[in-house]
Structures are given as C-alpha cells and as structure tokens.
Amino acid sequence: MIYGIGTPKMIYLGEQRCAGALLQTASGATDLFRRYGMDHHTQHAPTLPTTKRCTACVQTKSLAEFPRNCGRPDGYDSRCKSCRDHAKRTFAAANLDRERERKKQYAAATKARMLRRYHEDATYRAELGAKARARRLAHLDTYRAERRAYQRLWRQANPAKNLDFSGQYRARKMAAARVDKVDRAAVIARDRAICHICGKRVLDPKAIHLDHLVPVSKGGDHTANNLAVAHASCNLSRGAGRIPAQLRLLLTPTPEPCEPHSDAEPSR
Numbered sequence: 639m640i641y642g643i644g645t646p647k648m649i650y651l652g653e654q655r656c657a658g659a660l661l662q663t664a665s666g667a668t669d670l671f672r673r674y675g676m677d678h679h680t681q682h683a684p685t686l687p688t689t690k691r692c693t694a695c696v697q698t699k700s701l702a703e704f705p706r707n708c709g710r711p712d713g714y715d716s717r718c719k720s721c722r723d724h725a726k727r728t729f730a731a732a733n734l735d736r737e738r739e740r741k742k743q744y745a746a747a748t749k750a751r752m753l754r755r756y757h758e759d760a761t762y763r764a765e766l767g768a769k770a771r772a773r774r775l776a777h778l779d780t781y782r783a784e785r786r787a788y789q790r791l792w793r794q795a796n797p798a799k800n801l802d803f804s805g806q807y808r809a810r811k812m813a814a815a816r817v818d819k820v821d822r823a824a825v826i827a828r829d830r831a832i833c834h835i836c837g838k839r840v841l842d843p844k845a846i847h848l849d850h851l852v853p854v855s856k857g858g859d860h861t862a863n864n865l866a867v868a869h870a871s872c873n874l875s876r877g878a879g880r881i882p883a884q885l886r887l888l889l890t891p892t893p894e895p896c897e898p899h900s901d902a903e904p905s906r
C-alpha cells in the first residue's frame with residue numbers, strides 16, 4: 639500500500655522526524671494518520687509505534703528485534719529477527735546444494751570486488767600490504783610452524799613426488815649442470831626395478847635408490863638417462879672411487895628381469 643507521498647522508502651528512512659513534514663503535504667496522508675491513530679488535524683509528526691507483533695511467532699516485540707526492510711509499510715520485516723534467522727537456517731538445511739552455490743557466488747563476488755579495488759586504489763593497496771606485513775611479523779613463529787606442519791602432511795600424502803623433489807633438490811645443491819623433473823616411478827619401470835650394480839631385482843620398493851651413472855660431482859646431469867635403479871646397499875657400499883658406471887655398462891650387458899643364469903649347457 640502506498641500512501642500517495644513519494645516512495646514508501648522516503649517515509650521509512652525519515653521515520654518520525656520527517657514523517658510529519660511529509661504528511662503535511664501528502665494527499666493520501668489520511669491513511670497513515672488513521673493507521674497510527676492520529677487526528678489528521680494534528681500538525682505534529684505521528685507517534686510511530688515502538689513495538690510490533692511478529693507474524694511467525696505471534697509475539698509482540700520491540701521494533702529493534704525486527705530486521706529493517708524498507709519495502710514494508712513501517713520499514714520493518716513482518717517476522718522478528720529470531721524467526722527470520724530460524725527460517726533461513728531451516729531453508730539452508732533443506733537446500734544444501736543451493737546454499738553451497740549461493741555461498742560460492744557470494745564469495746566470488748566479494749573476491750572480485752576486493753580485487754578490483756586492489757587494482758584501482760593505490761591507498762587501499764598500500765594499506766593491505768602494511769597490514770599483511772604487520773601480521774606476518776606478529777605471527778612469524780606460528781606461520782613457520784603451520785608451514786612445516788603442512789609440508790609434513792604433504793610429504794606423507796605425496797611420497798613419490800616428495801622423492802622426486804628431494805632428488806632434484808640434492809642435484810641442484812650439488813650444482814648439477816642440468817636438473818630435469820625426473821619421474822622416479824618411470825625410471826624404476828624402465829629399469830624393471832633391477833639394480834644396475836649387482837643385476838638383481840630390488841624386492842623392497844623402499845630400498846630402491848636412483849643412482850647417477852655419471853656422478854653429479856663428476857659433472858653428471860640429473861636426467862632420466864643418467865639415472866639407474868640400484869639397491870640402497872649396493873649404492874651406499876661403493877665409494878666415490880668406484881668403477882665409472884658408464885664404463886661398467888659398456889662391459890656388461892643390460893641385466894634381464896629373470897634370474898641370472900650360467901652359460902653352461904642345460905643338462906638333459
């Protein structure tokens with residue numbers, strides 16, 4: 639219902655202070671006067687009610703307990719805040735997918751708004767930067783501990799990648815000329831898990847070492863071609879003064895997956 643004086647919004651935003659002024663010039667003011675029990679000859683603002691009955695719980699509560707809603711004649715929702723919240727929660731519980739989608743969209747819109755402001759507003763940018771720096775400084779130890787805990791979990795969850803990364807890290811630390819992203823599993827599959835030193839299959843996958851054929855210390859690269867499967871024990875028992883692997887590979891044929899057999903004639 640519109641009372642013939644501008645938009646309802648004008649009335650509700652103005653509340654008591656300007657309602658009177660509006661009413662004096664309003665042609666349809668009688669409705670409002672009647673609604674609030676006023677004599678329409680009164681030249682003063684009507685006294686607006688301070689309580690209201692909730693349509694859901696049917697209790698009379700103070701206006702402060704109703705959500706603002708400028709689309710309603712008196713500027714407040716018909717349901718009290720607690721009834722409105724209850725209804726919202728009930729609806730959300732019954733429409734989980736919809737609620738998830740709504741939250742996602744809301745978060746995306748907020749992020750987009752902040753990003754736009756971040757790019758357009760240099761002051762805001764500086765402010766955010768200073769805040770972040772202060773936060774980092776104040777929580778240095780916490781953040782460090784959090785990062786370590788996260789990394790520990792990541793290593794547990796990605797053991798294969800962790801081994802790949804640590805291999806690359808060691809090679810880079812030893813100043814290898816070339817460090818590839820070597821897939822350990824692919825090298826093991828290529829070598830059929832056979833130790834290039836003793837020629838036997840490595841039974842325990844955890845005991846597999848990837849050995850640089852030309853050691854990184856001798857200028858070898860960290861590449862799949864320069865890596866070969868070895869028993870951890872075989873790899874570690876040889877010192878740096880071993881027979882160069884590439885020479886050994888020339889002298890001995892590529893090991894076969896089956897058990898090494900002798901050259902003797904099979905007995906019949």
Ligand SMILES: [Zn+2]
Nearest residue numbers: 692695718721
């Ligand atoms: Zn209520």
Ligand SMILES: [Zn+2]
Nearest residue numbers: 833836869872
């Ligand atoms: Zn071996």
